């Protein structure tokens with residue numbers, strides 16, 4: 001990949017995932033219905049004096065009817081999710097084993113790594129200095145001095161302290177710095 005193209009952002013094709021839900025609800029309902037059937041069976045067997053064969057037939061009918069209705073109790077639904085991810089490729093310094101004459105050494109190398117990014121608003125961070133000096137005239141001024149603003153960019157030197165300029169042999173501007 002070309003060095004100048006960093007960082008690059010590529011957006012993936014939409015990723016569609018399908019999820020099925022509703023198993024738990026179905027399970028709860030099934031258990032509830034089963035408990036109801038068992039309760040019904042116990043009441044019936046307790047209240048009516050049935051013969052052994054009748055009891056077996058009755059329980060058999062209950063189990064059979066439960067097996068018939070249970071598949072209808074579990075209702076599932078499908079949910080679709082669509083995702084589009086932005087992938088930014090950046091350079092990252094990592095440690096990697098390299099083999100020199102079959103002896104392993106640790107060396108720092110650049111590898112390409114993908115990270116997910118969010119778009120952010122631009123913010124300029126320009127530092128402001130209290131004083132500006134001219135390397136041409138060897139005078140320094142306060143930031144807001146009219147004469148200081150006339151200094152060409154190639155001759156400008158900045159600092160937050162006056163001592164910075166004094167050490168370098170600058171003289172203070174008589175207009176903006178009163179002694």
Ligand SMILES: [Zn+2]
Pocket residue numbers: 140141142145146147148173174175176177
């Ligand atoms: Zn000045």
